[in-house]
Each structure stands twice: as C-alpha cells, then as structure tokens.
Amino acid sequence: MTLRHHTPTCLALLLLLLWPTPAPGGGSEESEPKITWGRPNTNTAYFDDNTAANVSTIVGHKASLPCHVINLDKKDVSWIRQRDLHILTVGIFTYTSDDRFKVYHPEESNKWYLEINPVTFRDAGIYECQVSTSPKISLPVLLAVEVQQAQIEGPAEVFIQKGSTIRLTCRVNTHSDNVGAVTWFRDAHRLDYDSPRGGVSVEIEKTPTKTTSKLFITRAGKADLGNYTCLPQFADAASVQVHVVNGEESAAVHKAGSATAHSDVRVLCWSVLLLLLLCQAWR
Incomplete structure (x- = not known):
C-alpha cells in the first residue's frame, strides 16, 4: 500500500490530535467568591x-x-x-x-x-x-x-584559569527594591570578605526593579573551586559550580567540548539523511 492510500487516515489522526479538548468538569468556569456589599445610601453598613x-x-x-x-x-x-x-x-x-x-x-x-x-x-x-x-x-x-528568584549570569558550570579573577553576577528581578541582604557562600561556608586570604569583594547595586550583587575573587587557586551560592534574604538562592584549572586542563576541557559539539552535528546529519531516504521509499 502506497503513502497516498494512508493520506486520508493521517489527516484524520492529525485533526483529532489538534482538535481542542474541553476542560474537565464540562468547561464551566470556577465560581468566584461573592461580594455582599450591603445597601449604599441607607443607614445600614x-x-x-x-x-x-x-x-x-x-x-x-x-x-x-x-x-x-x-x-x-x-x-x-x-x-x-x-x-x-x-x-x-x-x-x-x-x-x-x-x-x-x-x-x-x-x-x-x-x-x-x-x-x-x-x-x-x-x-x-x-x-x-x-x-x-x-x-x-x-x-x-x-x-x-x-517568590523572588535569584539568578547567576552565565552557565551552571564555570571554568576559571588559575591565577585569574573569578567574577560572578547575581541578579534578583522584582517589582520591589527590598530583597534583603545578599550573602555569598562557597559550598556550605559563608564567604569572609575580611579573611587573611584577601582579594574577595562584593559590589551591590539596587534599583526599584532589580538588585545586583557582583562577587570578585582575585588570584584564583585550587582552594577557590566549589559550589558558589548567592542567597538573598527574601528570595530563593541561585548556585553555580566553579572549576579552577591549569592551562593544560583548560585546553583539555575546550577540546572535549568541541568533540561533543562535532558529535551532535554528526548525529543530526545522519538523522536528516535517514529521513530523506524514508521519504524517497514512500514515493
């Protein structure tokens, strides 16, 4: 049987899938609470x-x-x-x-x-x-x-060259300018901006629609890798995983990422070719 014989059946199934289905409960709208106003222009409340x-x-x-x-x-x-x-x-x-x-x-x-x-x-x-x-x-x-939600700009995993500066930007978009104090953590430890390590600082910017907290950690080393969390007082937290790598490790990460991208493109090409072959066979 050719594809032409299947066409009416396919169209019927497509229409059935696209036809809107009535909501459960017969489509009736949920009743809203009634307001009992009282009687204006009288002596009653x-x-x-x-x-x-x-x-x-x-x-x-x-x-x-x-x-x-x-x-x-x-x-x-x-x-x-x-x-x-x-x-x-x-x-x-x-x-x-x-x-x-x-x-x-x-x-x-x-x-x-x-x-x-x-x-x-x-x-x-x-x-x-x-x-x-x-x-x-x-x-x-x-x-x-x-519920306000904090967001850290960029990917969920960040690779930082050893000796460079870690820069993380956390934003809370809201119609209120009060998200409370914004605290940064590395793993379960609150960051101490006055620690002997030094080089750790934060910049805060507040507007009526947005609060931004920028974290800077200079001279990044292996001790600085971990899960960094931005925690506003009145908003849900956001986290990012930071990796501190040497030059060789950075090149290896880049090469692995490129290989994954090439692999994804190869799979896509084979899928398109298979689809074209199937279309030719149906004719």
Missing part, C-alpha cells in the same frame, strides 16, 4: 466600592488587605481566612496565636486593614472582611504571594 479586591506581595514582606466599611455604627468588623474558615480578628482584637496577623484601624476612620507581616507563600489565598449586620455582609480579598 456597606462596603466602599473603591476597595481593592486583589493584593499582591512578596515572601518576607508585609501584606495589607483593605476593608472600608461605611455606616458601621456599633457593628463588628471581622477578618476570616477562607481556606480553613479561621477567625483571625474581630474589631481590633486578634483571635489567632500567629502573631504575624493584626488589624490596623486608624482612629475615626472607616478603614480596617488586615496586616500579615512577614508573609509566607502559604498565606496566599482568599480572606473575607465580614460585618455583623443582619444579614451579614462580606467582602473577599485575594492575596497573591510571589
């Missing part, structure tokens, strides 16, 4: 419709969730964590043993902020501001928590 419903923060920073209640009178404002329906605060009092949670309520204001400081990744989720009216009114606020 209601929420200010300018209140933000989404808050974003970073691990290790403070989150402030807003709740603006108008016509509160003598009613109570409570904050509930929707994940486990745990009552966190009632009025200005905290009802959790986790001292990271508290309410900030400026005097003579209609603002009741739930503050979480410092935030962990597990704190992400929906929190409800509730007012003890009859019926009760509630305002859900979604807290999104980001």
